Amino acid sequence: TQLLEQSPQFLSIQEGENLTVYCNSSSVFSSLQWYRQEPGEGPVLLVTVVTGGEVKKLKRLTFQFGDARKDSSLHITAAQPGDTGLYLCAGARGSSNTGKLIFGQGTTLQVKP
Amino acid sequence: DTEVTQTPKHLVMGMTNKKSLKCEQHMGHRAMYWYKQKAKKPPELMFVYSYEKLSINESVPSRFSPECPNSSLLNLHLHALQPEDSALYLCASSQEPDRPNYGYTFGSGTRLTVV
Numbered sequence: 125t126q127l128l129e130q131s132p133q134f135l136s137i138q139e140g141e142n143l144t145v146y147c148n149s150s151s152v153f154s155s156l157q158w159y160r161q162e163p164g165e166g167p168v169l170l171v172t173v174v175t176g177g178e179v180k181k182l183k184r185l186t187f188q189f190g191d192a193r194k195d196s197s198l199h200i201t202a203a204q205p206g207d208t209g210l211y212l213c214a215g216a217r218g219s220s221n222t223g224k225l226i227f228g229q230g231t232t233l234q235v236k237p
Numbered sequence: 238d239t240e241v242t243q244t245p246k247h248l249v250m251g252m253t254n255k256k257s258l259k260c261e262q263h264m265g266h267r268a269m270y271w272y273k274q275k276a277k278k279p280p281e282l283m284f285v286y287s288y289e290k291l292s293i294n295e296s297v298p299s300r301f302s303p304e305c306p307n308s309s310l311l312n313l314h315l316h317a318l319q320p321e322d323s324a325l326y327l328c329a330s331s332q333e334p335d336r337p338n339y340g341y342t343f344g345s346g347t348r349l350t351v352v
Contacts (some may be wrong), residue, residue, distance in 0.1 A: 166343030224285060227280060229279055232277055
């Protein structure tokens with residue numbers, strides 16, 4: 125059972141365009157994390173959102189956690205070729221969690237110059 | 238030191254070989270993880286070590302054998318692997334296993350090819 129549905133799975137856009145990646149679930153998460161992974165490297169943590177309704181900004185990236193803590197979105201403004209990579213959302217399931225994260229399927233983003 | 242270091246970066250092994258992957262972190266993190274990742278797919282959890290004890294084994298075949306010699310080191314021993322085991326193997330750590338909100342720090346991975 126895939127608990128985190130991430131969409132779109134693939135996205136190819138021109139430099140300067142805006143985009144949004146969605147991460148949805150029917151389950152409540154205590155936190156959601158976003159990672160970016162470049163080919164041949166491990167995922168790098170971008171942000172963790174913890175509070176329902178929380179919005180965090182990281183330069184041109186805006187992350188939002190849904191009010192019910194079941195979904196999250198990543199919005200990139202004026203995408204650049206350096207934003208190219210695999211974007212992964214991952215959720216943690218509460219205080220009894222043993223450290224296990226649940227990953228979405230990932231969004232492969234290509235930004236063309 | 239804010240890194241997770243994995244060695245080797247690349248490994249090619251035959252189906253009868255025995256090899257080991259190594260992972261090291263000096264951030265004082267008490268949870269360490271092994272993940273397997275196929276191309277353009279999310280990481281799949283294999284093992285979780287919590288305070289140096291194996292806490293989760295995600296029904297991984299016995300040809301993969303994890304070991305945590307101390308709080309900074311994590312090994313993955315490989316024996317009699319199959320070609321379908323070829324993948325990127327990622328090590329990760331987090332502050333404490335029951336506080337995942339701080340996020341994981343991943344290593345760069347070992348690209349394993351089984352021939």
